[in-house]
Amino acid sequence: MDSWRGNLRVFWTLFTPGTFWLLVFFLIPLAGLFQDSFSDKISITETAFTGTFANYVRAFDTVYLTIIWKSIWISAVATAFCLLLAYPIAFGICFAPARWKPLLLLLVILPFWINLLIRTYALIAVFRSQGYLNLVLGWIGLGPFEMLYNNGAVIMGLVYVYMPFMVLPLYATIERLDRSFLEASLDLGGSQVQTFFKVTLPLTMPGIITGIILVFIPCLGSFLTPDMLGGANAIMIGNVIERQFKAANDYPFGSALSFLLMYVTFGALALRAYFASRSKGVDV
Amino acid sequence: MAEAIVSLRNVTKTFPGGVKAVDDVSFDIAQNEFFALLGPSGCGKTTLLRMISGLETPTSGQIVIGGEDMALTPPNKRPTNMVFQSYAVFPHMTVADNVAYGLKVTGVPAEETKRRVGEALEMVKLTHLAARKPDQMSGGQRQRVALARALVKRPKVLLLDEPLSALDAKLRDEMRLELTRLQENVGITFIIVTHDQDEALSMASRIAVMDKGAVQQIATPSELYEQPTSRFIADFIGKVNLINAKVVSSTAKKIVCDAKGLGKIELPHTGSPTGDIAIAIRPEKLKIAGSPPKAAKTIAAEGKVRDVAYYGDTSHVVVRCKDDLELAVNVQNDKRAGGSGVERGQKVWIHWAPEDTLVLTE
Numbered sequence: 240m241d242s243w244r245g246n247l248r249v250f251w252t253l254f255t256p257g258t259f260w261l262l263v264f265f266l267i268p269l270a271g272l273f274q275d276s277f278s279d280k281i282s283i284t285e286t287a288f289t290g291t292f293a294n295y296v297r298a299f300d301t302v303y304l305t306i307i308w309k310s311i312w313i314s315a316v317a318t319a320f321c322l323l324l325a326y327p328i329a330f331g332i333c334f335a336p337a338r339w340k341p342l343l344l345l346l347v348i349l350p351f352w353i354n355l356l357i358r359t360y361a362l363i364a365v366f367r368s369q370g371y372l373n374l375v376l377g378w379i380g381l382g383p384f385e386m387l388y389n390n391g392a393v394i395m396g397l398v399y400v401y402m403p404f405m406v407l408p409l410y411a412t413i414e415r416l417d418r419s420f421l422e423a424s425l426d427l428g429g430s431q432v433q434t435f436f437k438v439t440l441p442l443t444m445p446g447i448i449t450g451i452i453l454v455f456i457p458c459l460g461s462f463l464t465p466d467m468l469g470g471a472n473a474i475m476i477g478n479v480i481e482r483q484f485k486a487a488n489d490y491p492f493g494s495a496l497s498f499l500l501m502y503v504t505f506g507a508l509a510l511r512a513y514f515a516s517r518s519k520g521v522d523v
Numbered sequence: 524m525a526e527a528i529v530s531l532r533n534v535t536k537t538f539p540g541g542v543k544a545v546d547d548v549s550f551d552i553a554q555n556e557f558f559a560l561l562g563p564s565g566c567g568k569t570t571l572l573r574m575i576s577g578l579e580t581p582t583s584g585q586i587v588i589g590g591e592d593m594a595l596t597p598p599n600k601r602p603t604n605m606v607f608q609s610y611a612v613f614p615h616m617t618v619a620d621n622v623a624y625g626l627k628v629t630g631v632p633a634e635e636t637k638r639r640v641g642e643a644l645e646m647v648k649l650t651h652l653a654a655r656k657p658d659q660m661s662g663g664q665r666q667r668v669a670l671a672r673a674l675v676k677r678p679k680v681l682l683l684d685e686p687l688s689a690l691d692a693k694l695r696d697e698m699r700l701e702l703t704r705l706q707e708n709v710g711i712t713f714i715i716v717t718h719d720q721d722e723a724l725s726m727a728s729r730i731a732v733m734d735k736g737a738v739q740q741i742a743t744p745s746e747l748y749e750q751p752t753s754r755f756i757a758d759f760i761g762k763v764n765l766i767n768a769k770v771v772s773s774t775a776k777k778i779v780c781d782a783k784g785l786g787k788i789e790l791p792h793t794g795s796p797t798g799d800i801a802i803a804i805r806p807e808k809l810k811i812a813g814s815p816p817k818a819a820k821t822i823a824a825e826g827k828v829r830d831v832a833y834y835g836d837t838s839h840v841v842v843r844c845k846d847d848l849e850l851a852v853n854v855q856n857d858k859r860a861g862g863s864g865v866e867r868g869q870k871v872w873i874h875w876a877p878e879d880t881l882v883l884t885e
């Protein structure tokens with residue numbers, strides 16, 4: 240199986256486009272940003288590389304630390320809700336009759352086919368103070384409630400947007416879980432609850448961790464959802480970064496914040512690798 | 524028979540989609556039996572076993588275990604434990620944790636759990652592997668874990684689904700002996716599912732032969748071999764020569780029939796069958812001779828040897844007689860010289876005693 244090594248022309252033909260793509264559209268721009276993060280802003284549009292750490296020092300200002308911290312906990316809460324909702328959904332799909340499965344999975348991924356902006360406006364239409372939900376609640380004499388423009392609305396929006404990323408890896412893991420493990424637990428005298436916590440949950444842990452990573456990371460960097468559903472104080476780190484690059488036109492500081500966010504992400508991935516190497520369950 | 528520990532009454536299972544996996548099955552299993560469910564693949568053995576364990580619910584009929592109707596008892600409350608065909612040893616637990624699982628979840632005190640797990644591991648000779656994870660073990664070892672995990676619960680009935688099918692031939696013979704020994708030692712009723720007749724014959728005290736969801740015959744291994752009640756069973760258990768025949772006349776104790784290739788023969792048989800029947804003779808009951816037999820009552824046929832297969836202790840000879848009747852004969856190679864003593868193409872006489880012949884009406 241090392242014929243591709245021997246045939247260099249084939250090797251380079253296959254190897255070049257991918258490498259070119261990675262280099263030109265990912266690594267080079269990233270390197271540019273990395274350099275920017277150590278630069279000074281010298282005019283409205285220009286930056287000069289000085290090797291300064293000022294941007295990073297500024298990022299550790301309490302204002303930004305608070306926002307980073309808030310982004311982390313909003314993402315964590317959203318991820319937790321995703322997990323709590325997605326686990327029963329994934330379980331339900333796995334145990335549904337075979338002919339229903341494709342349709343149910345389609346329903347899970349269907350929202351992907353609609354633009355995020357449109358979906359978010361649809362959410363607003365449902366939840367705003369003169370929205371459909373308040374209209375219905377009004378019929379039974381409740382409300383109207385103010386449900387948008389706060390942290391809760393951001394969390395709800397994130398859960399809504401990223402739910403499929405949780406359902407799919409969970410589905411893949413539960414589907415591959417040998418049912419006879421669950422049956423053995425029941426047969427040995429375990430109740431349904433004991434079976435879930437002592438057998439099902441540990442054996443599907445790799446799927447859970449994959450799902451958490453897949454939801455938590457994009458939540459952390461999201462800016463559209465907090466921008467549209469959050470109030471003035473529901474701002475997340477993604478919004479701050481976006482503002483640096485656009486309104487404030489401060490590339491160096493925006494780059495520094497971006498790299499900090501990336502390091503948090505790397506930390507989360509390292510945690511996943513650590514758990515994956517320890518767990519003996521069904522891998523995804 | 525001793526008191527029944529398991530009673531099945533008209534148990535039927537129809538799966539959604541219409542497959543009737545088990546069809547109106549009724550029988551009793553006595554305390555302390557080593558009972559085998561034997562039948563070709565897909566005949567409903569596993570489904571029946573799973574209904575006894577509670578993992579599957581009968582569509583109709585009743586299952587009584589230890590005198591109690593199990594209709595509303597979930598699997599975790601039944602006095603049965605199962606050794607799964609795939610073993611289903613929990614991959615995220617050590618061997619000891621696997622064996623302890625069933626005791627922990629039912630609240631057995633820690634001290635007692637520890638002692639019983641130790642005993643169970645000793646019983647299956649796995650004490651030295653107690654701290655291992657299942658993925659570091661062979662199939663045979665994992666099976667022992669599954670066995671210990673079930674036995675440590677001291678069930679009234681142990682259910683085993685094809686316990687030997689995944690093992691290699693040598694291990695299978697060892698495990699066969701060990702299972703019978705284990706069953707004698709622990710004094711628990713074993714119900715074993717198998718599609719392998721040798722397994723069932725050599726281990727079980729009683730066998731239920733199943734076909735297409737229904738029980739065909741329940742008998743001891745030797746009864747099943749020597750007195751099968753139907754062509755299906757005669758054919759399924761061991762090798763047999765099945766010959767079509769027509770009843771000519773019958774009295775209370777014997778019948779005369781016209782058999783293919785043999786002509787009119789007289790056989791001892793009670794009951795007075797009429798019309799088409801089959802007669803069956805086991806290959807080891809047939810004798811080969813160079814000349815016609817002298818004894819008057821012997822059934823005999825002349826033929827030509829078509830095949831000789833040498834198996835060391837025996838040779839399997841196929842002889843072609845009149846009307847294309849082919850008879851399989853097992854010859855004991857009880858002399859060092861000469862093997863079976865016959866060669867392909869040789870003219871021989873086959874003969875056997877009428878009382879070794881079975882008359883099958885079904």
Ligand SMILES: Nc1ncnc2c1ncn2[C@@H]1O[C@H](COP(=O)(O)OP(=O)(O)O)[C@@H](O)[C@H]1O
Binds near residue numbers: 543
């Ligand atoms: N869960 C199920 N759903 C539908 N059909 C099933 C199911 N389990 C078994 N069957 C069918 O029932 C029949 C008997 O199966 P099984 O009891 O596993 O046979 P055996 O163990 O004797 O090989 C087979 O035709 C099989 O396809």
Ligand SMILES: [Mg+2]
Binds near residue numbers: 565568569570685
């Ligand atoms: Mg089976």
